[in-house]
Amino acid sequence: MSHNKQIKEQAAARMREGNTPLLELAREYGVSTNTLRTWFKDSEARARAQVSAKRVATSLSREKYTSASQRQRLLMHALEQSPATIIVTDAEGKIIYANPKFVATTGYAVDEAVGQSPRLLKSGETSPEAYRQLWKTITAGKEWRGTFHNRRKDGSLYWERASISPVFDATGKIANFMAVKEDITEYMEAEAARRRTTDSFDSVFAALPFAVLVVDADGHIALANSRAETLFDTPGLVGKRMDALNMRWLDANNVALAADAHPLRKVLRSEADGFELRSRLGLVPPTGGTRWLNVRVSAVRMPDSAALAALLVLDEA
Secondary structure, X not given: OOOOHHHHHHHXXXXXXXXXXXXXXXXXXXXXXXXXXHHHHHHHHHHHHHHHHHHHHHHHHOOOOOOOOHHHHHHHHHHHHOOOEEEEEEOOOOEEEEOHHHHHHHOOOHHHXXXXXXXXXXXXXXXXXXXXXXXXXXXXXXXXXXXXXXXXXXXXXXXXXXXXXXXXXXXXXXXXXXXXXXXXXXXXXXXXXXXXXXXXXXXXXXXOOOEEEEEEOOOEEEEXXXXXXXXXXXXXXXXXXXXXXXXXXXXXXOOEOOHHHOHHHHHHHHOOOOXXXXXXXXXXXXXXXXXXXXXXXXXXXXXXOOOEEEEEEEEEO
């Protein structure tokens, strides 16, 4: 499966946040963990290149050059050709420079922006307190990073990831502020679509009237719905081992089923794609009482590693 740049950056951003286990991300994007790490490495390299370019620009701004200086011409060329939106303001926050990418992204001509505050772009979705915190950070000589939902000249909304830093003069006084901004609208829309898809899947999965589990080759539960947790009377099934749940199983003749005779074990031993077993089994939890179940176990492949796993569907008979 091919993945475009936005999807790769989305995955890298979620890895950077660290809120989702790597294995879960790999399953979601249908790639290996090694591929995810490569995406992340490439994203970090691009980020470092942007930081390096900004550092060079800041360093050059501290030095005095004549208007005819070759280095100044090179610097201006770099700013003009940058794929990122670049805005430079004076110490009061009024725009004194905007590069062509700013024009392409916002729809405002440079002469319309010069003399204005960058709030020219605000959509009303960023709180006054957020702007106050931004100004407090940069006037204290620190870099501010964040995300804006801004409005173009034509009224359409777009998302930007921004880095805003003070630029000091030779005496150490703040002379300007530089904003380097990236249009992340496609990423944000893809992320919103992913959340909607995930929420829809979670809602449907939770509403299924039968228990569903995915068990990997080592016997760990990789996926389980709420009906499975109710059936096994065990919350938080994901990550647990099936054989650690302390459940007893009975065959159709009400005889205790040996562990190796369970359809789950047979399917995992088969190592055959699409192999499936169906049976009627009794489940006896530690609290007692027997529940008779129609059991279907199918061999599936894990999206991360293509390792064999078993899909269990348990429906009370």
